[in-house]
Amino acid sequence: MSQVGANSRIIQSSNVDVYHDEFDVVVCGFGGAGGSAAIEAAKCGAKVLLLERASDGGGSTALSSCEMYLGGSGGTSLQRACGFEDSTENMIAYLQACLEDKGDPAKIKLYAENSADHFEWVKSLGVTYKEAVHLGRIVVPDSNESLLFTGNERANPFLDYATAVPRGHVPSHEGDFGGKIFFAALKQAVTDQGVNISCDSRVLGLIIDDDKILGVSYKKDNNIVNVKVNNGVILTTGGFVMNEEMVKKYLPLQSQFAAPYGNPWDEGDGIQIGQAVGGNLINMDEAFFGVYFYPPESLTFGIFINKHGERFVNEDSYGARIGYYCSQQPEQEIYLLIQNEDFQQSIYMDKLPIIAVAETIDDLEKEAGFQPDTLTETVKKYNTFSKSKHDEQFRKHPDWLKEFKNPPFAIIDYSFKHQSSPLYSDKPGPLMFTLGGLETLPTGEVLDKSGNVIPKLYAAGRTSAGLPRSGKGYASGMSVGDATFFGRMAGISAAKNN
Ligand SMILES: Cc1cc2nc3c(=O)[nH]c(=O)nc-3n(C[C@H](O)[C@H](O)[C@H](O)COP(=O)(O)OP(=O)(O)OC[C@H]3O[C@@H](n4cnc5c(N)ncnc54)[C@H](O)[C@@H]3O)c2cc1C
Structure with a gap:
């Protein structure tokens, strides 16, 4: 949990005794967006300082698959x-x-x-x-x-x-090594461009005078360091999924069952700093929210049902879209119905209980405890759709439509309370990272609530509301693609702002 309150995000220049250095561009956070911004700013000839809170850069980008x-x-x-x-x-x-x-x-x-x-x-x-x-x-x-x-x-x-x-x-x-490979190459390029990198350096806030941004204040080795900034400050500290208070405030539904997916410093520092100087926050209620059940892809022949035995999504959708629709179901109780020939253990299924196995759908309905004529009706309809290769309810692609006719049939309990990803989080639940942040132009310039550019302030990656803005429309790769691309745009714009 962040220990820095919103009030300390602004440092009045009258309270600054000494500036320790001066840069054209200061980039706050050395992940995908920050590294990309620093490279481009330095290529444009700017003297760049790249600040990183952790002992090395990387952030969620290095943890990622880097799709x-x-x-x-x-x-x-x-x-x-x-x-x-x-x-x-x-x-x-x-x-x-x-x-x-x-x-x-x-x-x-x-x-x-x-x-x-x-x-x-x-x-x-x-x-x-x-x-x-x-x-x-x-x-x-x-x-x-x-x-x-x-x-x-x-x-x-x-x-x-x-x-x-x-x-x-x-x-x-x-x-799954994409992020490590990419970050090693990014870091090399940052170093080759002569960017000044300072790790173990937590950006605290912006130094301002009469609403004008003059510099950045950060904490390194328990000392406060103040630097002057000539052209621009770029906020690239990632999202806020590790900040419980912010998650509860902006994502109240998901906060009840989601497990954070990110690096420990996804605490929303950059978002708070931008907001403190008037930056407008948008899309704060959106998050990637993944419920994966494939591979193996044969599980896609199954159907998802809620506690009322009703389908609610085309099961050939991407995991984040499935996750969105799962989150909308009563009590987030989710089940997958599968027939024997399509069942294979999924890596995502480790701890999920199989709650019923039966030779007929009738018996399965009883054994799993669904109300009479709920699951049976759903399967009857689905079998008709499968025969005609036309899913009238959710338009699942014909390639994935198959009648339930080869017993035994089984019901796997996919309810959120059973989901866990011990690799990434000790909290059970589907994985989440945030998709809201500072409103920016494609140039990375941060906007205030009236839509005006805040001079000298830029943001990119998950600190901003970038390209990916919806869990149900998310595709893997949209976040790192966006962070690195728009990070570069911010680096160029800030360097040229002189
Ligand atoms: C395991 C995993 C796999 C993923 N796989 C993919 C994928 O394949 N494709 C995809 O598109 N997305 C993926 N994502 C999401 C994606 O990795 C992130 O959304 C994206 O990398 C964020 O990039 P960023 O530059 O905004 O932030 P980050 O890469 O997280 O960088 C932010 C940096 O800022 C630093 N920081 C924070 N606060 C401060 C501060 N106050 N002062 C200084 N530094 C600070 C952090 O320590 C961090 O190094 C994955 C996420 C995870 C967790």
């Missing part, structure tokens, strides 16, 4: 090498459908127009990708293919809007 959601412009070099074309219009149409009215059209456009180039930038850091596609329904491939589907591209309603193209780009390595 980046990239495409458009005819296709990235990886998409094209794997035989896929991806027009910018197609990518925009998909992102708009995902983000609905929450999306920022200007950010969507700039990102779709430039993300193929951004991929070349990432490769230029020395990150390698294998020119091979994984077409299975997977979250992170254990094998080393670098291109995959990471969202809802092949599910309805998205097929109404855009042609399905894989856009997940993951560094080539067997196993």
